[in-house]
Amino acid sequence: MNTLTFTMSISFALSTALTILNFWLAQMTPDSEKLSPYECGFDPLGSARLPFSIRFFLVAILFLLFDLEIALLLPLPWAIQLQSPLTTLTWATTVISLLTLGFIYEWTQGGLEWAE
Numbered sequence: 112m113n114t115l116t117f118t119m120s121i122s123f124a125l126s127t128a129l130t131i132l133n134f135w136l137a138q139m140t141p142d143s144e145k146l147s148p149y150e151c152g153f154d155p156l157g158s159a160r161l162p163f164s165i166r167f168f169l170v171a172i173l174f175l176l177f178d179l180e181i182a183l184l185l186p187l188p189w190a191i192q193l194q195s196p197l198t199t200l201t202w203a204t205t206v207i208s209l210l211t212l213g214f215i216y217e218w219t220q221g222g223l224e225w226a227e
Contacts, residue, residue, distance in 0.1 A: 144148075169222055180210050 132174040183206055217223060 165224060166222075173217065175212075177210070180206065212222075 184203060187199065187203055190196070193199060
């Protein structure tokens, strides 16, 4: 038996054992203590199942968008050293302009205001 077959057999056996263990542990029903919300040792003041405001998700999406912008513009100093830095600067300016226009649109629509 070669090494690859042995490794694959051990991997398959381990994954099967862990899957069976997971199904076995998932069958146990948690008690009311584990289902209750934990608030730093204090008794919960309200329901933990209240829906979040959509504004939190909007801010998270905007953060991801501008974080992606930074990731796209990070290699810009190295790209300027290419044979055509004008093309690189044009694409970078286009990306920044589109994101700025999106930010201005979001701002004018009132998506960044917390109080209505």
